[in-house]
Amino acid sequence: MPVYLDHAATTPLSAPALAALTTELSRSGNPSSLHGSGRRARMVVEDSRETLAVAAGAHPSEVIFTSGGTEADNLAVKGLYWARRAEDPRRRRILCSAIEHPAVQDTVEWLAKHEDAQITWLPVDTDGTLSLDALQSELDDDPGSIALITVMWANNEVGTIQPIEMISAAGARYGIPVHSDAVQAFGSLPVSFTASGLATMAVSGHKIGGPVGVGALFVGRAVKLTPVQHGGGQERDIRSGTLDTAGIAAFAAAAAHVTGGLAEESMRIAELRDQLINMVEASVPEAVLRGHHTLRLPGNAHFTFPGCEGDSLLFLLDLVGVECSTGSACTAGVPRPSHVLLAMGLTEAEARGAQRFSLGHTSCAQDVEALGAALPEAYRRARQAGMANHASTIQTAGTGFRS
Amino acid sequence: MKVLAAMSGGVDSAVAAARAVEAGHDVVGVHLALSRMPGTLRTGSRGCCTIEDSRDAWRACDILGIPYYVWDFSERFKEDVVDDFIAEYAAGRTPNPCMRCNERIKFAALLEKALALGFDAVCTGHYAKVIEDGEGNRELHRAADWAKDQSYVLGVLTHEQLKHSMFPLAETPSKAEVRAEAERRGLSVANKPDSHDICFIPDGDTRGWLAERIDMAEGAIVDTDGEQVGTHPGANAFTVGQRRGLKLGTPADDGKPRFVLEIRPKENKVVVGPERMLAVDQLRGIKVSWAGLPIDQVVNGGEFECMAQVRAHGDPVDAVAWMEDGGEGQAELVVRLNEPMRGVAPGQTVVLYQGTRVLGQATLDSARSMERPELQPTH
Numbered sequence: 001m002p003v004y005l006d007h008a009a010t011t012p013l014s015a016p017a018l019a020a021l022t023t024e025l026s027r028s029g030n031p032s033s034l035h036g037s038g039r040r041a042r043m044v045v046e047d048s049r050e051t052l053a054v055a056a057g058a059h060p061s062e063v064i065f066t067s068g069g070t071e072a073d074n075l076a077v078k079g080l081y082w083a084r085r086a087e088d089p090r091r092r093r094i095l096c097s098a099i100e101h102p103a104v105q106d107t108v109e110w111l112a113k114h115e116d117a118q119i120t121w122l123p124v125d126t127d128g129t130l131s132l133d134a135l136q137s138e139l140d141d142d143p144g145s146i147a148l149i150t151v152m153w154a155n156n157e158v159g160t161i162q163p164i165e166m167i168s169a170a171g172a173r174y175g176i177p178v179h180s181d182a183v184q185a186f187g188s189l190p191v192s193f194t195a196s197g198l199a200t201m202a203v204s205g206h207k208i209g210g211p212v213g214v215g216a217l218f219v220g221r222a223v224k225l226t227p228v229q230h231g232g233g234q235e236r237d238i239r240s241g242t243l244d245t246a247g248i249a250a251f252a253a254a255a256a257h258v259t260g261g262l263a264e265e266s267m268r269i270a271e272l273r274d275q276l277i278n279m280v281e282a283s284v285p286e287a288v289l290r291g292h293h294t295l296r297l298p299g300n301a302h303f304t305f306p307g308c309e310g311d312s313l314l315f316l317l318d319l320v321g322v323e324c325s326t327g328s329a330c331t332a333g334v335p336r337p338s339h340v341l342l343a344m345g346l347t348e349a350e351a352r353g354a355q356r357f358s359l360g361h362t363s364c365a366q367d368v369e370a371l372g373a374a375l376p377e378a379y380r381r382a383r384q385a386g387m388a389n390h391a392s393t394i395q396t397a398g399t400g401f402r403s
Numbered sequence: 404m405k406v407l408a409a410m411s412g413g414v415d416s417a418v419a420a421a422r423a424v425e426a427g428h429d430v431v432g433v434h435l436a437l438s439r440m441p442g443t444l445r446t447g448s449r450g451c452c453t454i455e456d457s458r459d460a461w462r463a464c465d466i467l468g469i470p471y472y473v474w475d476f477s478e479r480f481k482e483d484v485v486d487d488f489i490a491e492y493a494a495g496r497t498p499n500p501c502m503r504c505n506e507r508i509k510f511a512a513l514l515e516k517a518l519a520l521g522f523d524a525v526c527t528g529h530y531a532k533v534i535e536d537g538e539g540n541r542e543l544h545r546a547a548d549w550a551k552d553q554s555y556v557l558g559v560l561t562h563e564q565l566k567h568s569m570f571p572l573a574e575t576p577s578k579a580e581v582r583a584e585a586e587r588r589g590l591s592v593a594n595k596p597d598s599h600d601i602c603f604i605p606d607g608d609t610r611g612w613l614a615e616r617i618d619m620a621e622g623a624i625v626d627t628d629g630e631q632v633g634t635h636p637g638a639n640a641f642t643v644g645q646r647r648g649l650k651l652g653t654p655a656d657d658g659k660p661r662f663v664l665e666i667r668p669k670e671n672k673v674v675v676g677p678e679r680m681l682a683v684d685q686l687r688g689i690k691v692s693w694a695g696l697p698i699d700q701v702v703n704g705g706e707f708e709c710m711a712q713v714r715a716h717g718d719p720v721d722a723v724a725w726m727e728d729g730g731e732g733q734a735e736l737v738v739r740l741n742e743p744m745r746g747v748a749p750g751q752t753v754v755l756y757q758g759t760r761v762l763g764q765a766t767l768d769s770a771r772s773m774e775r776p777e778l779q780p781t782h
Binding site for chain 2: 309311312315316318319336381382384385386388391392393394395396397
């Protein structure tokens with residue numbers, strides 16, 4: 001069995017989620033059908049909606065089930081932008097943190113390219129915390145031109161937790177809706193949609209022990225969203241598509257399970273994480289912990305390792321069965337310096353040495369020990385391999401080979 | 404051995420990796436990301452560099468049951484291959500980017516990283532053979548299938564590079580055999596088309612691509628007497644031996660087609676003339692390297708008999724070669740051809756053979772024309 005230190009990418013299914021999933025997969029019925037099978041499926045969906053609402057501190061009617069976090073983010077950002085612009089055509093600005101997940105960042109950039117949106121990137125400090133002063137000065141500048149604000153609850157790469165309630169309060173003073181991608185926060189931190197003051201909030205099933213392919217967008221009762229995909233209007237006329245009863249039941253079961261024991265479990269994981277951080281710092285003193293040192297996700301430990309490529313380190317650890325990540329999403333597996341680390345002020349060379357270790361419900365002390373056993377040798381070799389952009393030291397015909 | 408299989412996503416590298424696995428080596432597949440902005444799907448005859456190619460390589464590794472990674476060499480590739488390609492054309496020379504990629508990326512940057520990470524060798528799908536003598540010295544030879552033989556583009560490899568190179572397709576009788584083997588092994592790339600264009604020029608329009616990157620100014624096309632016979636949109640996009648694209652309105656006196664004989668980048672002139680004037684009988688090369696032991700340990704005496712080849716699938720010509728001191732510690736290779744060659748351009752690589760064995764190579768700096776001995780080197 002590999003040592004799995006990549007819970008931020010996806011988590012193994014929790015036992016209650018697996019039970020709910022298999023039970024529902026063996027049944028049939030479209031929750032929108034009006035007969036007995038349909039009503040039975042509908043009941044499962046509505047039970048799940050209530051369960052999820054309780055888990056996230058929301059009202060059941062605020063839950064819009066989606067196919068995952070990415071769809072939820074798209075629906076929120078595009079839906080808010082279009083609805084707000086329809087009310088007042090001056091509202092074209094989107095205030096967006098510089099460290100968003102691609103599900104938000106790419107969506108915002110698409111709106112700029114195709115829908116005349118203007119993006120204002122909100123800066124973060126060296127810990128990856130959003131600058132409230134920068135937000136305030138943008139709000140003071142021309143609030144009437146702002147369509148929405150979007151800031152993630154906790155960062156997926158470096159784990160830094162954002163002051164979400166202060167951000168949504170700042171937006172609320174000007175009547176500007178705030179969206180937050182809470183995909184990493186939900187299930188790791190106490191999250192209350194109602195208390196947060198957010199207009200919309202995105203969550204995902206498979207980051208909390210649920211299955212891949214299901215997520216939700218919490219949408220405040222008074223919030224107007226323009227739909228992104230059109231069809232039967234199953235979810236509050238905002239989201240169309242047949243509801244995935246089995247996925248929804250499993251997601252809700254995972255949410256109930258993880259939020260039920262959150263206080264103890266997050267403490268257990270945070271202790272493990274601190275052991276991991278101490279171990280890394282002891283065995284590789286050159287490593288630099290990134291992200292906020294205290295206001296961070298309990299399962300996140302993110303480091304940059306000077307003088308080596310994150311993908312070399314990943315390869316060497318994978319070779320001995322330790323699974324982790326360079327932290328940033330990539331196309332075709334091509335590693336690029338993370339926009340999050342660059343926004344935090346790191347150089348490209350520093351950012352290339354990134355490695356994220358993320359813990360979750362299956363993590364234990366042996367995992368940390370296994371990493372500790374493998375890391376020093378992996379780092380030594382990765383450093384030897386050096387940086388991808390350095391000139392090769394192998395003498396070739398063109399570099400001064402003498403006969 | 405721990406072997407890194409460089410996987411382009413094509414059938415050759417997939418079968419090469421399969422053979423390395425079957426030979427009992429501990430193999431890991433690596434796809435080289437060479438472009439910062441890879442295209443999504445393969446187009447035309449490009450054989451690599453798109454996400455689809457990366458996926459093909461990945462699927463081949465799945466079938467072989469070996470791990471797969473993508474390593475980013477885009478920055479090195481840009482500097483060592485793409486920028487070099489542009490600079491060479493800008494200087495009026497005709498480079499071979501595939502050779503440059505073998506020299507500087509696959510068997511340098513990649514090899515170095517592989518060795519540092521604990522591998523013993525880099526394996527590719529090239530058709531060429533490495534032979535070891537009793538004392539552990541490596542020799543590079545032509546592949547069994549001369550029609551597919553790629554020893555020319557590997558001729559630039561040094562002894563150090565050959566020590567860690569593995570070419571499992573060496574003895575394959577034909578490409579058809581490789582495709583059949585891929586089919587047998589269940590590799591989905593079995594029928595993938597061959598690649599033959601320059602991978603970083605997506606539509607194959609080299610001249611158009613260069614025009615966007617080199618300052619091109621209209622200039623004169625002149626004959627060997629210096630008389631202007633036409634105009635060109637920029638001298639740098641031409642290659643010695645080229646016939647098409649000159650757009651000369653009036654025919655030559657003898658009514659025969661005219662060819663590019665010479666490019667003078669400093670004067671922005673293209674010199675044209677009849678085909679017979681392309682004939683050269685002596686080549687002079689710089690940046691010399693030996694594909695194995697240094698030449699004085701391979702041949703006796705100053706002059707040695709060999710065969711010279713100046714392009715990937717060109718016919719080799721009998722020749723006599725020797726080394727000269729080119730000044731500043733730079734050794735130069737001189738190759739006297741027993742029969743003339745046509746269309747030899749500065750910047751091309753001359754690879755020397757003895758039988759099937761590759762002796763070494765040099766970058767052509769100048770060629771002596773039989774009819775125009777006054778021709779000056781381009782540097």
